[in-house]
Amino acid sequence: MADASNSDAFVEFERVQKSYDGETLVVKDLNLVMPKGEFLTMLGPSGSGKTTCLMMLAGFETATHGDIRLGGVSINNIPPHKRGIGMVFQNYALFPHMTIAENLSFPLEVRKMGKSEREQKVMRALDMVEMGAFGGRRPSQLSGGQQQRVALARALVFEPELVLMDEPLGALDKQLREKMQFEITDLAHRLGITVVYVTHDQTEALTMSDRVAVFDDGRIQQLAPPDQLYEEPENSFVAQFIGENNTLEGTVKEITNGQAVVQLDDGELIDCKPVNVSQPGERTRVSIRPERVEYNKERLQEGAHTLKAEVLEFIYMGDIFRTRLRVAGNDEFIIKTRNAPDQTRLKPGQQIEIGWLPEDCRALDA
Template sequence: MQFERVQKSYDGQTLVVKDLNLTVPKGEFLTMLGPSGSGKTTTLMMLAGFETATHGQIRLNGRNINDVPPHKRGIGMVFQNYALFPHMSVAENLAFPLDVRSLGKAEKEQKVKRALDMVQMGQFANRRPGQLSGGQQQRIALARALVFEPELVLMDEPLGALDKQLREHMQFEIKHIADSLGITVVYVTHDQTEALTMSDRVAVFNDGVIQQLAPPDELYEAPMNSFVARFIGENNTMTGVVTALDGSRCVVRLDSGDEIDAKPVNVAKVGERTKVSIRPERVETNKARLRPGAHTLTARVEEFIYMGDMFRTRLSVAGNSNFIMKTRNAPDQVRLEPGAEIEIGWLPEDCRALDAA
């Protein structure tokens, strides 16, 4: 599946999707993640055929599908609101996409049974959607998208209506089914945890543009700009000016006057403004755990929160009173009192100098 220089405008002036180039290989689970209005859902709707690209080509198996109507694209769809027919039984809901394709009765029954067994709902074939829980309805919606064995399945916020525990369970179940069938999935969500948990790659959208396309671990550990660093996970930022730049290392003079070493990711020259990014779990207060080369600053403890498996400490550091440190709950980890002054540190490669935007 490919997008080639695809643009979308609703009013002929403002581009909701800007010059999108994206290739999704067969069998990949790709998640499109971003805030409301970023272009992710419009991109999905163009792929489904419910929206028309203003410019560019959308290809499926090498074929241009710009002018192919939705029902002839052979794409499965799962929506947040399930979109099940309330007057039909579960089996009839699943048979509907097969009726459209004029399959014989025996083949239809076989495919419906296989799809229901796939989502562990075989015993509910004769129920109506109104007799099912939200989680059960979502399983049926997934089974209906898979029943005609499409190569590509699109999912638009499919778990948004479920409670937290069921949502987490369904994340793993959908991923397991997709992997076992070898189907290609394009998944839209605004939930970053969902994206990181389920995806082979994540495309982070903002302002109609993919800001970064990468596997979940790379996206989290190595954000390429300030937006991605801020949007994915919790992140500490401090602003300053680049005072030295030498290959894989730069020196940043923070607005507080402190100087720190950082990895130059999105800075080009000395004198440039930058935001440095440090993940809370990369900050350490136990010097025994810090390797040689770690940078240290003095910090004041503002708040200390026990979270079971970890401690979350809010600090004042270099003029930032919302600097977060996360440390695991370990026998050698000291509980910190508000008002205490401590030394914190991190490795220079964990501190990324990004754009100042």
Template sequence: MGGNPDQFVRFVNVQKSYDGETLVVKNFNIDIAAGEFLTMLGPSGSGKTTCLMMLAGFETATHGDIILDGQSINNVAPHKRDIGMVFQNYALFPHMTVAENLAFPLRVRKVPQADIDAKVKRALEMVRLESFGSRRPAQLSGGQQQRVAVARALVFEPKLVLMDEPLGALDKNLREEMQYEIKHIHENLGVTMVYVTHDQSEALTMSNRIAVFEDGIVQQLATPAQLYEEPENAFVAGFIGENNRLGGKVTSVNGVNCAVELDGGAGIVNALKVNVDGVNERTMLSIRPERVVIDPEDGRYPNRCEARVEELIYLGDHIRARMTVSGNSDFITKVPNTQRHSQLKKGEMVRIGWATEDCRALDAR
């Protein structure tokens, strides 16, 4: 390895414009460690796939430098970057058998035939398709084809593997199964992976770190737990997991906390001061549904207010209750399916509460 293992992949001040005017990637900087599983997550058009294509060599950066293992690859052809690639549509050769598909990148690299046979066998074992080598892609299920695509990206032992929404065409159950499959392959091989998806649950399941994109900018780069528990702005809070939003105005600041007067005259609550500066500033409070308590005990939950039950959905282990709180009719709570709280009724007024540390005062977007 030629460079710093903590900076195995580097984007340095990278920008991308297709028309010379509008930037689809704006001053992108990131370091990816060797062996890391990093996911680029964001909605369509946020710039995540463009960053992956620039790393693969299929797009050229308008400005900045992309470095792989200590060497700039801006002017290196895609096939010389030693990068494995998995596409959403699998991109398997239909006229070749599975074994021939896996052998193809090895033949291009002029690997001896004896080594090709051994590497193909090992790759098939890795994705649990040992008996499928003689089949053609059309004879495989979608999940099996995706396994072959993953094996083909890994068979020549690349420095880096890139995956562009590889599970998007699969049904829900198969997609979840393949998430764990890819995660385990990564853990077993220790290869560096960069993964692109718009599915936040997929990113949370698989990644060491996640870069959340919006409008060509990384809004936050952190571990899955940090993104969920400690979102830095309203976009990240809303994009990662389910999130309740309450608007209001900051009335006072006390160290790391602030007091917020809720819209609609629902009272004043306390929150962590995350992305607001001072008194009279507008803010959007972020509270995760599972942190909201029905009938809170006196003294334990300083934030308390009235809520009207609008809808109840039975989900087995919990009841999803949609409520109106401070004028927001889409305030969600997840009520454990216990005898005490499972008797909620549509239309009734209840008291809810939450802890100050579970309420984050973010930008009012």
């Protein structure tokens, strides 16, 4: 996947492995190449190795095997304070005994910068996050969102080219989190910095990133832009992990011209796109997004396979309708429809037929 000789590579992981106890690998064979200016998110469940990767990049953990390069130079043996990487911590880690201005001034002081230059940069960084009036306060006197901004300003004040963020919005409430998501991406693009962002919140990952690396079991399961990740998941884990997803299990019947027919376990046939299957007879999990399921026959392709379904539950959610169906023995089959004036509202107990475009239905690994 990774090409070590990539010329515009800024951050590179090459065959990196990490083990804490010498028995199990937390990170198994990580390869990743990031160009300058990219906003990359490491997304995954807890224990998937994403934070370990970030810590190895920051220099707080050493790679057990493999090479980590920054700007073409191997940084395996460079201590954290010489890497010049900005970092925003989950709990912000603002020094409680210093004022906000002193916190921001700290990285400049250790770089032996003059006083007037320091003050100027601190002011500019604080203004950048709209916290200019708070320089004299202590971190404990600020709200969570304000602390978050200060932590961001502190990670940026010494003008690093690479900034790492370890679940920085985890402690904020939903509204503030959405606001900060926008501000962080905006700032990153304005300053042209490269960002590695770790989160377990998929919405955050999808809305903020240029590319998302989905981690599971110490490996990158898929590395792709958000839309591709959502619409074209490469395996069942990614399909399940990103967004809402319906899964049906079955066996591949035939594959022709990039289109497959899968026989579900109750005998019904469906059309889908083969992704992780190559020959008839293989077991597969078929994945369909709830909003791509169609029950209006007129919108379906000529000759498309349809399935019988029974409506179990109808939930009115304002902007969308969410309907739970029983399909091929699966009671948790969800469809989502937009709330439009001409939209039919299904009733529990109603029998309908559902279908979809073959390319929206992906046959993945079992």
